[in-house]
Amino acid sequence: xxxxxxxxxxxxxxxxxxxxxxxxxxxxxxxxxxxxxxxxxxxxxxxxxxxxxxxxxxxxxxxxxxxxxxxxxxxxxxxxxxxxxxxxxxxxxxxxxxxxxxxxxxxxxxxxxxxxxxxxxxxxxxxxxxxxxxxxxxxxxxxxxxxxxx
Numbered sequence: 183x184x185x186x187x188x189x190x191x192x193x194x195x196x197x198x199x200x201x202x203x204x205x206x207x208x209x210x211x212x213x214x215x216x217x218x219x220x221x222x223x224x225x226x227x228x229x230x231x232x233x234x235x236x237x238x239x240x241x242x243x244x245x246x247x248x249x250x251x252x253x254x255x256x257x258x259x260x261x262x263x264x265x266x267x268x269x270x271x272x273x274x275x276x277x278x279x280x281x282x283x284x285x286x287x288x289x290x291x292x293x294x295x296x297x298x299x300x301x302x303x304x305x306x307x308x309x310x311x312x313x314x315x316x317x318x319x320x321x322x323x324x325x326x327x328x329x330x331x332x
Contacts, residue, residue, distance in 0.1 A: 189305040190282040194272040197258035212245040216298040221261040229317035243328045
């Protein structure tokens with residue numbers, strides 16, 4: 183995806199097994215949609231917890247936050263509960279959204295990429311952070327963009 187592209191329509195299950203669609207997340211708000219490789223790994227845990235720790239700042243700025251990985255709903259349920267995640271994490275076990283969003287694989291195509299996309303309330307892509315190794319960079323950049331500091 184590139185800046186200016188529209189958010190593709192999607193419907194995926196969250197950690198509670200509830201089907202969530204792209205339509206419910208924009209509703210006059212910005213959307214931070216972040217893809218992470220795998221539950222219960224050091225970098226991914228740091229990233230989801232960093233988003234958790236400043237989640238209220240995103241809400242105060244009029245923004246929804248949604249995480250996505252290829253893990254199962256059951257894995258997400260345990261992961262979200264363990265880390266008290268206040269925002270939805272979606273199961274993209276078939277990789278359909280990852281493919282639609284053109285999230286690249288890293289390290290010789292073996293590891294799903296870590297990419298954060300920010301969409302404006304109209305569903306237009308306004309920012310991309312693509313960095314597999316610096317998970318917390320995604321949170322800082324996203325918050326800076328939402329606050330207008332980037």
